[in-house]
Amino acid sequence: MTTATAELALTGARAGYGTVEVLHGLDLAIPAGKVTALLGANGAGKSTTLRVLSGLIPLRAGTLTWRGEDITRLSTVDRARRGLMLVPDERAVFATLSVRDNLQIIAEASGHPDITPALDSFPRLRERLTQRAGSMSGGERRMLALARALLARPSVLMVDELSLGLSPKVAADLFGWLATVAASGTTVLLADQYTEQALAMADLVYVLHRGERSFVGTPAEFAGGTPAGASA
Template sequence: MTVEIALRAARVRYGPLEALHGLDLALPAGTVTVLLGRNGSGRTTALRALAGTVPLDAGRVLWRGADVTALPAHARARRGLCFVPDLRAVYATLTVAENLDLMATGHPDAARDTALAAYPELAPLLRHRAGTLSGGERRMLALTRALLSPARIVLVDEPSLGLSAAVASRTYGLLAALTRPPRSAAVVLAEQRVPRGLPPGSLAYELSRGSLADARELVPHPSG
């Protein structure tokens, strides 16, 4: 598998606390990778380090072998990285329709159709300000960013946060679809437990206190 993006000996500090302790992660293209761990394990910080929203105190971020450690978050986004954080992922003062228009990379009407096909629950809320939505509705709106972006790297922190079991299952299917050609994105999810329904070849890295505790293939490829 081709490694799309990687952390090498990455260290991140928040004041006196070190959140990542020399973490090594290799995240393949065309694959769903799940970063598992409890709160404080470092999984969210690992996503932020990949996205460039927190600086490394030591180590490197490599994108297809090129060192992008010094590249700021907006430059990584322009290069083809989409990050959906767990909080403050939508523009609260804008309507749902305005949020979707901002996320559109092509024709706004086509982008809106794509978003509403994925999450029809948003259709009656288009004129509502995002800040008035429920937690689950805001999450669906935020997740459309990953679906509308042509990014080669998609990072999502707690994708199922606030979602019903049925919508969470649909979400994992939508995100897994991004790994298939022609897009073949590297999709990286931060979760507390393993999601159901991931495609064959999906990977899991379990983090504990900012270090890698375990790595495994979640769903083996069919033999033969």
Template sequence: MSAAGISLRHARVRYGPLEALHGVTLHAPAPGVTVLLGRNGSGRTTALRALAGTLPLSHGAVVWDGADVTRLRAYERARRGLCLVPDRRAVFASLTVRENLELAASGRPFSPALDAYPRLDALLPRRAGTLSGGEQRMLALSRALLARARVVLVDEPAQGMSPTVAARTYELLRGLDACVVVAEQRLPPGLCAAPNLVYELRRGAVVFSGEATERVTATGTGTGTGRSAASGPSGPARPT
């Protein structure tokens, strides 16, 4: 594995008695876009949270640019340049849009966020909690863009967005000079091209890894032309 980027190595995560990740190994290179693909219950959101440090590993390691950061807490990873955009509660609801952007910009101009999502300009005085779901996603992604993070982890970035804004969002993510990891239920058209990487998870285990173009031509089981792995143990659906 290349040292640049972030990895899970033989990662296991438990929710009480329930194991949600079964020894998952994956690597997201930097710079570049990696997609964690899977249905609800597959473990994709759990993998994101494990990378961010908001969920502890019961076994295995998180390695960032060749250094083991497993024991670093989430806020310490954030200070080092990791930004997590969860699928909900990703903005400060009681603050205005302007205040959210100012916090993310840390004294720098927040005009790049308005360039990315012009719709936000008219919403600057509004409290973030009053925005629609798609508008909140725009604000959350804008905050991530302004943070100039080295690693950006995003859970379903285009949720609630129109197709045009979603396409713009994937274009923005592809253009970042960062390690970008996106969790999705289905592979978005905007991320179907090489050299984007895809890991498909099912019931807490990796069942496919390869370039996005390989995943597009693979069979419906996700074990086609890419580098495949046996699926995880059968049983009830795991947390996402």
């Protein structure tokens, strides 16, 4: 696969925070309609990469293309309008608003005000519609964040640390939901600490080590040996 045929492609990406550079000339090519797992130890640059793709962190050097279009200078809002949606590792919800309001805001902004698809995907949220989002459990807030992303009808869904802080059962349920989203044709980019679960659903694997790419290949190729910087 070439960068020209990828859904998203980073070329020579350099980015960081303040005077600290985290990504050092990173190249990625994310295939359309597939699940790509982004692996690596803490501090490898996984979250920074997702923030660069979504526009939260600007590139210091390099380019980003979406379906062949150079979007390096597009704002986060304009990237979201193209369907690039990030669910960060923080609880990405409006804590003071009700569950219904959290969902309705995104649904109306996307031009499709019906929140039923989100409630069908996460039935527990149907029972919490009037509850303030900040008073829910961590797993429920994670469900709400994913439901909000779903209502935005993403072309690329980027999820950072899906299972962070969640019980194994809740994490397994969310991985199952993400697999369903991927099966519908949505491009998924997943950065997560649970390598085994990420690999189980991935079509392509990248491993980052200190802001550089140390491996790219299929899960089967990854299983043949653990590259530097990969977490077990």
